[in-house]
Amino acid sequence: MANVRNIAYHVLYRVLYEDAYSAIAINNAVREEKLSGVDISFLSALVYGVLERKLTLEFIIRQYSSIRIKKIEKGTLIVLYLGMYQLIYLDKVPDSAAVNESVKLCKQLKLYKSSGFVNAILRNFVRADKAYRLPDRQNIVKYCSVVYSCPESMVTELIATYGDDLTEKALQGILGRPPITVRVNTLKTDKAALQSALTAQGVIVNDISFLENSLNLSATGSLEKIPEFRQGHFFVEDAASQLCAEILGAQPGETIADVCAAPGGKSLYSAIRMENRGEIYSYDIHEHKIKLMRENADRLGISIMHTAIRDAASNHRLPVCDRMLCDVPCSGWGILRRKPEIRYKTDTNIDILPNLQYSILCMSVENLPADSVLVYSTCTLRKEENHDIIRR
Template identity: 40%
Template sequence: MKNNARKYVLDILVDIEKNNAFSNIAINRALKGKDIPNLDRRFISELVYGVLENKIYLDFIIGTFSKMKMKKINVKVLNILRMGLYQIIYLDKIPEFAAVDESVKLVKKVDYRSSGFVNGILRSFLRNKKDIKVPTMKEDKIKHLSITYSHPEWLVEKWMKEFGQDFTINLLKANNETPKLSVRTNTLKVTKEELIESFIKEDVKVFPDTFVKEAIHISHLGNIENMEIYQKGFFQIQDESSMLVAHVLAPKPGEFVIDVCAAPGGKTTHIAQLMKNNGKILARDIYNHKLKLINDNAKRLGIGMIKTEVFDAKELDESLLGKADKVLVDAPCSGLGIIRRKPELKYNKKPQDIEEISKLQLEILKNASKYVKKDGVLVYSTCTIEKEENMDIIKKFIKEHNDFEMVDVNDTLPSNLKSEEKFLQLYPNTYKTDGFFICKLRRNNG
């Protein structure tokens, strides 16, 4: 099956590159409904993410040995080369000759004329791999780190200026690590202990030691959606850092909560869970198909208090002014805190993207703030580590809205995440979570 598995990998990588698809969506789309053994599913996932995480380094090697300019290499052929090199360099279980042989077989299926080219590049690398010369730190720090850890130069340079050399190197390393898969216990249906027992019965490896009380880390599982305990709504896939948002919001049963950028609904359903499925949540997004995800998950989890609506958070809904006890703005962002999960993000973003999205974030926050009751709470969160999208937004907002004040989030955090700051900023290299920002604001009575 491995040979077919490599064809799946190729199709997924091409989909990501040509269509700017998210890796998780591209994988799900390619494998959905296919009868693929769990071992092959894991191999496909490992190879897709491995190539994406190391793409700049792999392309550096290809560029070293190819007489053809990178831009002229067919996208399928280029990705077969990346796949072959990744297997040779990083996958000890696959013999070098097998990686070359399977790459040549695969390229013959998609572009027969390029088989000699692929064979030549991979064999040249095997003969000369000790001679690969990446610029040293002394020669060019930015280039060295960019190639070694496969992050674009502009991003390495930005982080070096903001965080310093040691922190940046640790961050780059952490971004290339495989994150644990976190799930949230649906306490409306089961206890954490009962869910752990259910996973163990399914031969799933469980790591219950987590920051968030309802979180569990798991591994060694196949297609989650086929699991009976998933279909019964015993858990929801969600990173721990994302789970912290609902705890900071601290909703109470009977309250009215608005989630202005709700899809795909992980935080929305968690809020409902903390409210014990008692009260009202208005969950909005700009796409109908994304709201369907929220409705489907809510039904599976046994939640009946969420109302979904298509609505653009950039617009102001005057019918909701001053109506909500709690409002969540989980703002659209650059996503540079979740590179571990979506490594393609580091190649898709440009410096101007951060500037543009920060304007949108402030606009959404201003509108959402108008829905908050006097003495009500507004939480702003992002899955990025860029200050322009995080504290800079909060500072600008508070400067223009003196009826809001920051609330210390530490009272709602686990003891090992508490800090001297009133807000929470997580980095992949500090707590092995996604990079996440959470800030809490209260509307005062003035």
């Protein structure tokens, strides 16, 4: 039987202290440890749960620890995150199991001196009926920071842009795991046929009212094991990303430029919308991402998508096109539910992003015929990267 808590510990360590991305780290662990079924679900629940609630967990741990969070050894702190998360948020895990397995984990990791410390904090929390205090709502920044596990600097900036109520609604939306949203490849199948095939395999399928050929999936297991995925009958793309491609409005026979295309979902969506007729030029600065886009296009049977390395901020000429998409690099504040670790990263160069985004937009406009359409998009909520760029 796989030691999922131990695996979750190592995944979290890589994400929190070695700058790994959660989805990639989990997928690597699943493959390396040959996990399946319940183990994958438990691993995902632990890793994503801790990442989504890290600041909340720290606030509660402080109330039971005589040692400051910053003074607690990194590995010990991760064990505490895991134990506390199970006690508060995973009802199906008995309290005794959450505590005992956390102490065992310390010993497996050779954190012998920490086992008593971890045991005392978790047991005292249970003895106190899991009681804890939250910040007063009068201090809305502190309250939202702790309850929704976002840095105070992020909360402050969002409130300045959107106000208290809208900010809190947005932060409520980043908790919990998002559905797997997919686009039906109508070059190979149709929505009804795909829905029927997936349902027959035990996948839970839900329609999306505002997107014609898209579905939300759950209970999928590994997507790579689904025949329809391997055969290119669908690809994964968030609903907001699909809406962006829908707004671009690519038509059969047109020429499209996607200047920051990776991972390629909007180009793929546009190619399907164009019935694989016309030309799409999809660019990125990374060779491995170009390779991934090409592989996805091949799997979906798309032949009109031409990939190449290009710096979108450079003055390299683009083909004359009817429509252009500038989905620029951004801070990612709009996809915190998908990538919860983003909120804790401190080396994101967030201050230099607006100038890069503006440079990409200006260079793209120079390559755009007067009667063409350009869509500027990001996956962030920051005013500096959206409203302010358009107004410059």
